[in-house]
Amino acid sequence: MAEPFLIGEGMTGGYGGADILHACTVAVDAGEIAVIVGPNGAGKSTAMKAVFGMLTIHKGAVRLAGEDITALTPQARVAKGMAFVPQNNNIFTSMSVEENLEMGAFLRRDDIAATIEEVYRLFPILREKRRQAAGELSGGQRQQVAVGRALMTKPKVLMLDEPTAGVSPIVMDELFDRIIEVARTGISILMVEQNARQALEIADKGYVLVQGRNAYTDTGKALLADPEVRRTFLGG
Ligand SMILES: Nc1ncnc2c1ncn2[C@@H]1O[C@H](COP(=O)(O)OP(=O)(O)OP(=O)(O)O)[C@@H](O)[C@H]1O
Numbered sequence: 001m002a003e004p005f006l007i008g009e010g011m012t013g014g015y016g017g018a019d020i021l022h023a024c025t026v027a028v029d030a031g032e033i034a035v036i037v038g039p040n041g042a043g044k045s046t047a048m049k050a051v052f053g054m055l056t057i058h059k060g061a062v063r064l065a066g067e068d069i070t071a072l073t074p075q076a077r078v079a080k081g082m083a084f085v086p087q088n089n090n091i092f093t094s095m096s097v098e099e100n101l102e103m104g105a106f107l108r109r110d111d112i113a114a115t116i117e118e119v120y121r122l123f124p125i126l127r128e129k130r131r132q133a134a135g136e137l138s139g140g141q142r143q144q145v146a147v148g149r150a151l152m153t154k155p156k157v158l159m160l161d162e163p164t165a166g167v168s169p170i171v172m173d174e175l176f177d178r179i180i181e182v183a184r185t186g187i188s189i190l191m192v193e194q195n196a197r198q199a200l201e202i203a204d205k206g207y208v209l210v211q212g213r214n215a216y217t218d219t220g221k222a223l224l225a226d227p228e229v230r231r232t233f234l235g236g
């Protein structure tokens, strides 16, 4: 099998105490959507942090387009085309929407106007609210700011930790549609989702993590059809 575009392979590590991840592997192919699901505390966010370089792993490796990036800082990974929207505190609440987008482009030295325009085309509400403090926006709109900010670096791979947390089902569907749209532009999406069933429906690849280990790995479709996965993780 061909090497995935981004892979965290056999990752073992934690926060200094006992290991949280145990030989955990997550990956995404170019232009595809990979989804990580699993119970609370399974290590989904930890796996994302490990892939982004916010956590030291003492076994395993992270590779991007075939290059070993295990030792790189998060900032160096951004320079290589990775973007990450963390689960919490993913926007600057006291800054305006547009300032948030500008902050996202802090590493760029070229003109960012066209990228801001692209973000506004993807999320029209952000254009309307561009002068408003991001902290005054609704949950779904804040998530759009966070995703938009990540897109400002023109990433090749976008990592999202629970992009639909705390939003209504309708807003969730809309966000998923936008995420599919982003993937269609060729950007790989690696995302953690609490809404497992809906997320697996749009996933090319799915990972079920349990206690820091890979429990099931397959296409989104196959996981949705697996009776064991359905019974244990999808509520039947
Ligand atoms: N900064 C931290 N320091 C120490 N332990 C942590 C830290 N963050 C998470 N943990 C521990 O790591 C384990 C996995 O947490 P993690 O946040 O990765 O789970 P998760 O699958 O993302 O859960 P959730 O669905 O609730 O977001 C938990 O036992 C948690 O207590």
Ligand SMILES: [Mg+2]
Pocket (backbone or CB within 6 Å): 044, 045, 046, 087, 161
């Ligand atoms: Mg989490």
